[in-house]
Amino acid sequence: MDINIKNMVCQRCVMVVSQIFSEAGIEVENVQLGKVTTTEVLRDETVKQVNQQLKRVGFEIINDAKSRLIEKIRNASIDYVYQHSGEHEENFSDYLTGKLNLDYPYLSTLFSSIEGTTIEKHLINLKIERVKELLVYDEKTLSEIAWELGYSSVAHLSGQFKKVTGFTPSYYKKLGEQKRKSIDKV
Structure with missing residues (x-):
């Protein structure tokens, strides 16, 4: 069962x-x-x-079947960000379609209608939380973090980070752990 x-x-x-x-x-x-x-x-x-x-x-x-599907989307998103470090050869929509065996437009529409945000924004928020975590651990450079999370450049990562958090990655690193969210809150 x-x-x-x-x-x-x-x-x-x-x-x-x-x-x-x-x-x-x-x-x-x-x-x-x-x-x-x-x-x-x-x-x-x-x-x-x-x-x-x-x-x-x-x-x-x-x-509820729709809630189960939303949870599968959330878990697949987490898996994509946390488990496939540096392996982002396929884009997320293809990854999700392959993982759940459903069309991406259907998944995207369902997710947006129930969660009130897009899958893309959810994925960005997960990536930013991962960046925060890696910055706090201070084990990797920003270049390594950008590569690991599939960003095209450090500038792209930094711009997205600032847009979401209001801080530059270097300033956030000084703030430390206090601004992080638990992954289940994203």
């Missing part, structure tokens, strides 16, 4: 959700971002109890 979970955005989320299912005595086959596969079909009462536990830590079972 596949169960879709809202706000699962990192490996810690996977661990927390796995623990909740384990404590409920539910055997899981697989847990990945946004999805839990159980070895058996669960009773409605069990699903309700697990959902209560999930809500206590900021997650939620998604029942």
